[in-house]
Amino acid sequence: MDKVHVMITPKETALVRGVASEVYSVYCPAGEAGEITKDDLYHYGIIGLLEAKQKYDRSKGVPWLAFAAYRVRGAMLDQFRKQPMIRLPQARQKKVKELKEARMDFLRNGVKADSEMLAGRLKWSVEEVHRVSSMTPSLMPVDADRREGEEGARFRGVVLTGDGDDPETAALKDEMAALVNRCLEALPSPQDRLVIVSRVLEGLKLREVAETLGCSLENVRQWQKRVEKMMKVRMESHGWSMD
Amino acid sequence: MDTANKLVSSLEIWKEVYSNRIAGDGEIGDHLPMEDLYNMAGPGGIEKADDKALNHLSLCPICLEEWASWFSAQRAVDELDRPGSSEDEPIPAMTYGMREAAATAKPDEPINIRSSCGRFIFGLLPQLDNPEKGMVTLEAVAGGDMAVEGRYVTVRDRNGLMVLEGRLRHGRLARTCEKLSEIDLTTWTLVVDGKKE
Numbered sequence: 550m551d552k553v554h555v556m557i558t559p560k561e562t563a564l565v566r567g568v569a570s571e572v573y574s575v576y577c578p579a580g581e582a583g584e585i586t587k588d589d590l591y592h593y594g595i596i597g598l599l600e601a602k603q604k605y606d607r608s609k610g611v612p613w614l615a616f617a618a619y620r621v622r623g624a625m626l627d628q629f630r631k632q633p634m635i636r637l638p639q640a641r642q643k644k645v646k647e648l649k650e651a652r653m654d655f656l657r658n659g660v661k662a663d664s665e666m667l668a669g670r671l672k673w674s675v676e677e678v679h680r681v682s683s684m685t686p687s688l689m690p691v692d693a694d695r696r697e698g699e700e701g702a703r704f705r706g707v708v709l710t711g712d713g714d715d716p717e718t719a720a721l722k723d724e725m726a727a728l729v730n731r732c733l734e735a736l737p738s739p740q741d742r743l744v745i746v747s748r749v750l751e752g753l754k755l756r757e758v759a760e761t762l763g764c765s766l767e768n769v770r771q772w773q774k775r776v777e778k779m780m781k782v783r784m785e786s787h788g789w790s791m792d
Numbered sequence: 793m794d795t796a797n798k799l800v801s802s803l804e805i806w807k808e809v810y811s812n813r814i815a816g817d818g819e820i821g822d823h824l825p826m827e828d829l830y831n832m833a834g835p836g837g838i839e840k841a842d843d844k845a846l847n848h849l850s851l852c853p854i855c856l857e858e859w860a861s862w863f864s865a866q867r868a869v870d871e872l873d874r875p876g877s878s879e880d881e882p883i884p885a886m887t888y889g890m891r892e893a894a895a896t897a898k899p900d901e902p903i904n905i906r907s908s909c910g911r912f913i914f915g916l917l918p919q920l921d922n923p924e925k926g927m928v929t930l931e932a933v934a935g936g937d938m939a940v941e942g943r944y945v946t947v948r949d950r951n952g953l954m955v956l957e958g959r960l961r962h963g964r965l966a967r968t969c970e971k972l973s974e975i976d977l978t979t980w981t982l983v984v985d986g987k988k989e
Binding site: 555556557560562563564565566567568571588589591592593594595596599609610611612614615616618619621622623628663664665674675676679682722723725726727728729730733734739740742743745746747749750751752753754757760761762763777780781784789 | 799800802803804805806807808809810826827830831832833834835836837838839843846847849850851853856857859860861862863864865866867868869871872884885886887888908909946948950952953954957958967969970971974979981983
């Protein structure tokens with residue numbers, strides 16, 4: 550990054566705050582008791598914003614704030630992706646548990662504890678609190694996106710990760726994925742595919758899909774039902790029960 | 793599991809497997825450029841897009857995810873202009889600073905870096921006899937700037953390590969640190985909580 554300091558404008562600050570709120574509500578279901586705070590997200594958001602300022606190219610025709618929101622959100626989600634998905638060694642797990650319990654104790658008394666308070670309670674150094682905080686594993690899937698609160702929404706509670714699948718599971722997944730791909734390819738048009746993947750997989754709102762397709766909400770609703778039925782028939786014709 | 797959930801799970805597996813496969817061998821051709829994905833996420837975007845791009849988008853989970861991200865980005869921007877959209881809590885102030893590569897000091901030299909907004913100076917004061925230990929300080933420099941007095945601030949280093957947190961008293965905040973060398977100040981961020989005490 551070049552060393553020219555650029556100011557963060559109030560609008561950009563509000564943007565980082567807004568994106569952080571959305572990401573926090575989706576990916577931090579434990580709220581204040583969780584390991585990632587809104588402050589953490591603000592930090593990653595600022596880093597994302599600075600990188601956006603460096604990489605922004607007006608000639609691409611993407612407005613600055615949309616580009617910034619895109620990069621800020623990406624920077625926040627990258628941090629979730631970096632969270633360890635592996636089981637920690639027992640000694641570290643114990644520390645993580647102690648920290649979590651201390652934080653919960655404070656919360657039960659209505660106090661949001663900072664690192665110094667936690668360090669005092671646990672008789673650790675502040676550095677130790679920070680270190681243990683950073684090694685806390687997260688099991689929230691990053692692509693469990695925007696499910697709740699929307700019409701027809703379905704929350705996906707399953708953690709899907711390619712890491713650590715046993716050979717049998719990996720083979721089953723490959724087979725299932727190839728079948729889904731064949732069924733998608735067999736749909737009459739790319740628009741049919743987009744209706745189903747945008748709504749069911751990516752969780753876009755009915756209004757958003759309707760706007761980009763240039764049709765009414767009701768059209769999209771009916772269209773989605775039709776395509777879901779086609780997918781079901783095709784999947785079942787290959788021997789996968791969908792009921 | 794009902795039909796709807798089975799469909800979701802099947803598509804998720806497709807996304808997981810094909811994201812890895814496509815990333816590995818470029819099986820279905822080049823990915824769509826950022827500006828095309830942005831345009832396709834706008835009003836009438838799919839209506840106006842050409843068949844080749846639509847075909848790629850509808851079968852490439854990587855581009856699909858990027859495309860969906862543009863909707864989220866646009867939602868965040870729209871939210872800024874929506875009256876009454878701000879949450880109950882006031883907006884925090886955010887700023888940052890950078891340690892110039894050329895200004896790398898010896899480990900035992902104090903470091904003072906001004907934030908991009910000019911309102912804060914972040915400092916490291918190593919002990920003379922043990923430069924690994926020392927003080928981490930933050931000072932609000934605008935004289936009489938009572939806007940930040942008593943506010944809760946957090947300072948993090950480039951890697952997200954929290955290096956300082958607490959309320960500003962008389963425009964200052966400081967703590968001792970056992971491992972100054974672990975702090976990466978190439979870019980540091982400062983968030984001032986919007987709420988007063």
